[in-house]
Amino acid sequence: AQSVTQLDSHVSVSEGTPVLLRCNYSSSYSPSLFWYVQHPNKGLQLLLKYTSAATLVKGINGFEAEFKKSETSFHLTKPSAHMSDAAEYFCVVSDFNNNDMRFGAGTRLTVKP
């Protein structure tokens, strides 16, 4: 069975500085990986996804993530944080062989002015 670990429950950055949200996964097969964002009291919105094509994936709002199989990681980055990026971010791993999807516990991103 697959699993995903988000290494930080809370990350705080200043506006205009880089963002790094860390995610490690475990999967027996070639996984698909996703990052979702959730603003307070809202549903989840897909930021980006990896499905065995290019290892560097670009998403919406300037976010990108790199799939590193050797490190079993899929960290989310953004060069310059904006106040509107403050939200909860979820890393998700899915496995088509098991027809399963698992969510990380989430990382809350705070952006300071």
Added chain:
Amino acid sequence: DGGITQSPKYLFRKEGQNVTLSCEQNLNHDAMYWYRQDPGQGLRLIYYSQIVNDFQKGDIAEGYSVSREKKESFPLTVTSAQKNPTAFYLCASSTGGRAYEQYFGPGTRLTVT
């Protein structure tokens, strides 16, 4: 506009009462899901349905029930047997099975006192 609607956004009930949460989608997706979200615990799968008139238990199905009589609709009933029903409930859908990208509704916050 295609999407998922959940109603109501906020719901208040007394302990011991059953309550039904609505989820409707016009994306023509085959699969639908119900998740429960509690602070710091990410999303946990309650039930899912891959086709009409069929559904499976997720990780935390006890105290919940669902039906899938129409492709567009997947209501969730929180019964009085659910010991701790206060939570944020999210509905989602996907084109295929659980491993596919999921699209989320805006959520319903249920408070039981």
